[in-house]
Amino acid sequence: MTPATLQAEKTVDSSGDLCPTPILKLSKGIKEIEVGQVLKMIATDPGAEADMPAWARQTGNELLDSHKDGEKFIYYFKRVK
Amino acid sequence: MSKSDPNSPKRLALIASKGTLDWAYPPFILASAAGAMGWEVGIFFTFYGLPLLLKDIEAEVTPLGNPAMPMKMPFGPQEFQNINWPIPTAMMATPGFNSLATTLMKQTFKNKGVASIPELRAMCIETGVKLIACQMTMDVFGFKKEDFIPESEVAGAATFLEYAAEADVQLFV
Numbered sequence: 001m002t003p004a005t006l007q008a009e010k011t012v013d014s015s016g017d018l019c020p021t022p023i024l025k026l027s028k029g030i031k032e033i034e035v036g037q038v039l040k041m042i043a044t045d046p047g048a049e050a051d052m053p054a055w056a057r058q059t060g061n062e063l064l065d066s067h068k069d070g071e072k073f074i075y076y077f078k079r080v081k
Numbered sequence: 082m083s084k085s086d087p088n089s090p091k092r093l094a095l096i097a098s099k100g101t102l103d104w105a106y107p108p109f110i111l112a113s114a115a116g117a118m119g120w121e122v123g124i125f126f127t128f129y130g131l132p133l134l135l136k137d138i139e140a141e142v143t144p145l146g147n148p149a150m151p152m153k154m155p156f157g158p159q160e161f162q163n164i165n166w167p168i169p170t171a172m173m174a175t176p177g178f179n180s181l182a183t184t185l186m187k188q189t190f191k192n193k194g195v196a197s198i199p200e201l202r203a204m205c206i207e208t209g210v211k212l213i214a215c216q217m218t219m220d221v222f223g224f225k226k227e228d229f230i231p232e233s234e235v236a237g238a239a240t241f242l243e244y245a246a247e248a249d250v251q252l253f254v
Contacts, residue, residue: 018194020114024204027117045194058091058118 006065006076008040009033015044015072022048023055030061030079038064041075048073092121094245096253097130102140102183102198103147105133107254109201115250116208123248124205125241126233127215130254131222134214134229138198141183145173155188162189206232213241 012029014022022043029039041052049066052075056063064076093115097108108130112122126134133140144150151165172178191197196204205212212233219225219235226235245251 016194017196020110020117020201021194021196023114023117024196027119027208055118058120060119 006038006040008076009037011040011042013042014048015042017043018045019047019051021045023051026052026055026077027059030059030077033079035079035081037079039077039079041077043073043075044071045073048075090119090121091115091250092244092248093123094241094248094251095122095124096241097124097126097133098128098254100129100132100140101146102142102186103150104130104254105138105140105198106195106201109133109198109205111252112210113201113204113208116205116210122205122208123211123213123241123244125213125215125236127218131215131218131224133198133202134212134233136228136230138202140198141179142186143173143179144168144182145170145179150182152182152185153189155185155192162192202230206230211244 010029010033012025014025017025022041022045026039026041029041033039043052052066052073053063055061056077061080062078064078066073066075068074093112095108095112097105099105108124112124115122132138142150144152148170150168152168153165154162156162187197212230214224214226214229214233214235216235216237226233
């Protein structure tokens with residue numbers, strides 16, 4: 001799936017935040033959408049590049065896509081449970 | 082306290098034994114991150130870490146106890162802010178220096194986008210982290226249960242060890 005085809009139910013912007021805030025905002029955001037829906041996550045913390053997939057692996061939610069847009073890292077997560 | 086169900090979430094057991102501002106970060110960062118990943122988390126606050134459960138956290142940083150600690154200026158051009166100012170030991174011991182270092186550290190952390198200790202503690206509470214006050218330390222230092230935030234609970238070494246024995250990750254800070 002490419003970013004262009006992904007429809008996010010909700011967007012969480014954690015630009016300017018350092019660890020662990022992006023993960024905290026992500027976990028809050030995912031609880032605000034339904035199972036099966038998609039969350040778009042924006043982060044600028046370079047540590048998020050490794051932390052976002054780790055969060056997905058640990059929580060069992062699915063990381064659908066990640067890419068860089070200039071200075072920002074963009075992630076799409078599907079809530080699985 | 083038993084974790085016999087194989088499908089139960091991972092568990093993190095932390096001991097927070099230091100109460101300075103710098104050392105308050107690791108337990109609260111790890112606990113809130115683990116909570117955000119759906120883990121079960123318990124922090125045992127003992128010795129100098131116990132005041133981190135007080136309603137108002139008054140943690141300061143002491144450069145005197147951290148000989149390798151550089152000083153960063155939270156203002157001015159980026160090149161100036163990036164300088165690691167070495168602190169002469171004699172200066173670390175001057176009155177008021179801890180307050181100055183604390184102010185600079187809080188401002189630098191805030192500028193960089195790191196959450197404050199009260200914010201991280203609030204996130205821990207929100208994600209259901211168990212905050213356990215060490216009964217022995219309370220008795221020795223004269224703290225009462227009412228001195229702490231209402232979300233805290235009181236227990237001793239055996240209770241924590243039982244909890245930690247079932248944990249996937251155990252860390253002493």
